[in-house]
Amino acid sequence: MFDAAKLRKDFPIFARKPGAGTDSKPLVYLDSAATSQRPKVVIDAMTSFYTEHNSNVHRGLYGIAEEATFRYEEVRKQVKRFINASDEREIIFTKNATEAANMVMRGWGEKNIRKGDRIVTTILEHHSNFVPWQQLARMKGAKLEIVGIDEEGMLDMADLERKTKGAKMLAFSAASNVLGTITDVEGICSIARDCGALSIVDGAQRVPSSKTDVSKMGCDLMFFSGHKMLAPFGAGVLYGREEILEDMDPFEYGSEMISSVTAERSEWSELPYKFESGTPDVAAVIGLGAAIGYLDRIGLDAIRAYEGSLISYMLDRLDKIEGLEILGPRSAKKRGALVSFTVAGIHPHDIAAILAEDGVCVRSGHHCAMPLHERLGIPASTRASVYLYNTKDEIDALSESLLKAKKVFS
């Protein structure tokens, strides 16, 4: 039996006195899609690194230097297992998902995309998996194709197939951060493969609570951020099939990513170090290791199932609010752990402000998905997202606060 109430105790912020909600109210945190809360084990892992093993990595020969390097590389192995990559060389630590996308745009895009080429993305994308490709197309004189969605908010697969034919690359999300739409990653990667297009998956909203198997997905590249899965800010991951990464140029130049430097030229390091220049955020990576350990102990399948039940409950409760329109698929099975919605007559910004007064934390705005909002014909929406530490009571609180907001504006 999944016990969220018990798991909550692992997260110090929920026990904060006075409460971490606005005006010291108890924290009803429904914005994990923006960033997750952190369990004590992750916070402790960082603190313990700084107090007991702090040293730079891949450089020193003394005790703590070896320890730091060992611990850092152990996390790389953990990530490889976590997403079932074939080799540690395929795991690159980045600062976040956005940096990972830009690494691909610079390292692969700039050398492989030429004038007249077609590159494909979707209308669902977060700006971090949209703007890099838009800019790449502009820089190279390539054509950017944008796959549309149907009335329910699911990707238009016929449109995707049509647009991917003859395209050089296809970048898409495993789950939408606005509509919640879960995409058929395996199916889409297969289409990309058949079309000879490089597939890049934004796993930010999926990896935190769904078992990820990149070998099964069949993607060429995938990225996600640690901070959305209980890990500290500062540790993201770019996964890439070895042959793709070997072909890619470095994104950043400097120390660590070189094997030799003379006055005239430099030779790059082997994978993965070719893409890890300078001093990394070692503590954040250590924290990522602790986060993966914590998630593995609970089990991602159990987390996903629990989230599904919460989202189902949320959809039902929100449905009963007059004037509230749910965006995206109505079925919990088709969506990830979030629900975005609009309420007639109340701007999302005001909704978030009134909810905040009750300690209910949601996100309002365009959620870094302006093209999607334009397609939906709305300037902004309100989004509530859940993770393993949320409860049904909190969804009740969300519902009650929304009714209160309606009253204020009546």
Next chain:
Amino acid sequence: MENDIYQEFIIELYKNPRNSGRIEDADYSAKAQNPTCGDSVELFIKAKDGIITEARFLGSGCAISQASASLFTGYLIGKKVASLAKMKADEALKLIKVDLSKNPSRMKCALLPLDAMRKAVSGSY
């Protein structure tokens, strides 16, 4: 009262804005936006002999930004165009009457009409 910001007059102005609309032959006009929250205010000003005779706005956004625009456009009538560039944020904030000092993000909303006005009279878009 919990909803200190959402006073009745603000809700009323949000639902029934005053001075709403476009002035086709405006002497000064500009749009200010706050992309973080989706608020926007487009201001239109008409003046005669350096005195503002008409001010209207078009916009969408939160109650604070829109109510503020209603109040601000009313406030501008009769003012000298020459004095507008010097108008300080405090003056605009007083119109909304609620204390936003603890909500810096909401202050931005309340000051959106002022931003639009500054753009309009400086001639920069």
